[in-house]
Amino acid sequence: MEIANFGVEEWLNVYETQATLDIAQSTIASMTMSELMALSPDNGTQFYQDLAQQKMNYGAIEGSEAFKQAVSELYQTVNSNQVLQTNGATGANLLALYALVKPGNHVITMFPTYQQLYEIPISIGATVSYWQLDEANNWVPDIAELKKLIRPETKLICLNNANNPTGTVISTELMQAIVEVARTVGAYVLVDEVYLPLGEGQQTTSIADLYELGIATNSLSKTYSVPGIRVGWLVANETLTDLFRKYRDYTMICAGVFSDQLAVYVLQHRKQVLARNRALVQRNLEIFKAWVVQEPLVDVVYPESVSTSFIHFKEIEDDEAFCKYLLKEYGVLLVPGKRFEIPGHARLGYCAPEATLKKGLAELSKALRTY
Helix, strand or coil: CCCCCCCHHHHHHHHHHHHECCCCCCCCCCCCHHHHHCCCCCCCCCHHHHCCCCCCCCCCCCHHHHHHHHHHCCCCCCCCCEEEEECCCHHHHHHHEEEEEEECCCEEEECCCCHHHHHHHHHHHHHEEEEEEEEHCCCCCHHHHHHHHHCCEEEEEEEEECCCCCCCCCCCHHHHHHHHHHHHCCCCCEEEEECCCCCCCCCCCCCCCCCCEEEEEECCCCCCCCCHHHHHHEECHHHHHHHHHHHHHCCCCCHHHHHHHHHHHHHHCCHHHHHHHHHHHHHHHHHHHHHHHHCCCEECCCCCCCCCEEEEECCCCCHHHHHHHHHHCCEEEEEHHHHHHCCCEEEECCCCCCHHHHHHHHHHHHHHCCC
């Protein structure tokens, strides 16, 4: 089995430790253990007492019941038996694709998106059709184009909501329209939902609550600001979950008792985490917008209160060469658009710590003029 290099992950693996101003990440500024423990009235005393008594064994293989119950509460129609703990959302996506896609299957994927969602099906031997997002349409998927791509034999539709790298959100209304198309041929719909829109009044609904053949993947890495514990999950109907259990035994044992305990803690305090992150997103988005307005060499379709944006360089053709120059001369890290197969752009993670964002944008403006 052959598979293409994973553009964005390969780039970050090589360059992220070299950056002094990292505005490439799509996580909302990661929280420290001190910040996390401050969420509880006892400043984490009980958490650490429980941890001190915890044997460092495997723990619950699929995730503790406390974890599965906490995850199920994020949905309207899901019970804990429909939840499987995974190694981040990448582990959840891998599990779903590995279990469902067979050689010769037809898969539709939005594009651009997280590369895993189309390269894994290709590597298995599936035929992949690309549902192209158009920048001129604000990167919003066009349902008419999906209807042209769907076939009687289509097995799976892969989506990313909100979209990485563009920050575009699929509304509940549009997702319902996608479901209706999928239902006509009995296709599964896999949605990577790691980016939760944090704007006021935004209407999005998990695929797990909209479609009987929907598969939702998610994690604590982006919206919940704790990528370091590598905990994610997959949610589907109970028949599918049983299928995924079989394949999961070959791809993962467990997350481990520490990661599970901290994941439960974060989910139990999710209202506080989301309040912190909502304020950070809104504040940093205003800083980012103000920079774009005064920067004539860049434009962007603004993200919808999601922690990733995809800037367009007006005068730079080789975005990867520029990003290497930017890192070497100014210490600023972006992800080149070429790593998403969309040249002339770059992913800019504006939800870095505020000081990092401000300094990074200022240095980016300098680099645009000296390159």
